[in-house]
Amino acid sequence: MTERIPTATVARLPRYLRCLSDMAESTSTCSSEEIAVVAGVNAAQVRKDLSYLGSHGTRGVGYDIDELRSHIRKELGMLNDHPVVIIGAGNLGTALANYGGFENWGFEIEAIVDVDENKIGTSVGSLVVESLHRLTEIVNAKSIKIGIIATPPSAAQGAADRLMDAGIKSILNLAPTIIKPNDEVSVRRVDLSTELGILAYHLNRP
Amino acid sequence: MTERIPTATVARLPRYLRCLSDMAESTSTCSSEEIAVVAGVNAAQVRKDLSYLGSHGTRGVGYDIDELRSHIRKELGMLNDHPVVIIGAGNLGTALANYGGFENWGFEIEAIVDVDENKIGTSVGSLVVESLHRLTEIVNAKSIKIGIIATPPSAAQGAADRLMDAGIKSILNLAPTIIKPNDEVSVRRVDLSTELGILAYHLNRP
């Protein structure tokens, strides 16, 4: 139960959670096969993934949906609040600050910072853009552990360095560049150009 | 050369391209080891990946950077233009329409559509938001093969259905929900909540 869960499994758990939410409306119990069909994966995969959370199913019956959902939420840390800071108040940073999808996961955008004097002080949703210089102060005051980089690529490494200096432990990098983390932080990168590039590649070879 | 390249390799090629751009400023040739260090992967991996493009290196010497870059670009289809349509003119769709990172890949946002009467007709960058009803017409007129779904989750499947009806072949789904594709299209999903969720999970177990 406390052993390390493979990242591939962690990445699938939110998907199961969504399927379970949908299923909860019509039934209170479900089989791995049913989850598998809705989630579009193999039933053995579902059972294996769920077994990392401990044994919460009942042989011959299946899984109690509500119980399973709360186990997954607990495992993913969704029961806690996770304050987040965004670096970069451009289009993408602004979109994220206004993005509704984070809240029911416990992610709350607590601050958005930028270096541009013209942006500092302007409103983004319910937030006011702060100066990057105040990053450490803000991170400490709000106990922020997660930062999102939404800067242009040229500024991304600088942003990452500032985040690491400020004591951030996890970084989501949305800038199309590779940043060098130190040993203390985990980084994940989402590169929309690469995603489109993979689709474009498959366009040519069906 | 024309054999199928593994998706994992396709996903790394853009990264190599970026490293090569950086290196091109100081040298005209480089080894797999040098690329590996900058890209943060294993040198054998680099050679294996590049070997899918055919043998373009020189033993004892390394790779010609310019030549390798154009081989990768060609393989990824970056030499062609790829018109793209965005469904959803909310914060995320607007951010993408204004996102500069796509152009040098040959991706051009040709249209952005929405169902909201209040949004239709308004400007987003150099585009005007069009009605979703005009999707097929626009897709045909501009020979669009790639669509990006930037709607709320509840509208994502409908958006996907419209895209497939219109003859779109590749879909990038940014809505936090799973869409059911037909056999004709390839779909990739980017879910920022899940990415944050994975980071949050790692926060608790270092």
Added chain:
DNA sequence: TAGATTGTTAATCGATTAACAATC
């Protein structure tokens, strides 16, 4: 008990990496 379904083991598959012959 008979039927259903889990949890887990073992088999399979695919991706990564080490090693090294080929060769510049």
Added chain:
DNA sequence: TAGATTGTTAATCGATTAACAATC
């Protein structure tokens, strides 16, 4: 030729899946 580095094979590693005993 000696040194360097590719391209590729074989070994390793990890993830997925099939199979089935356990058991509700």
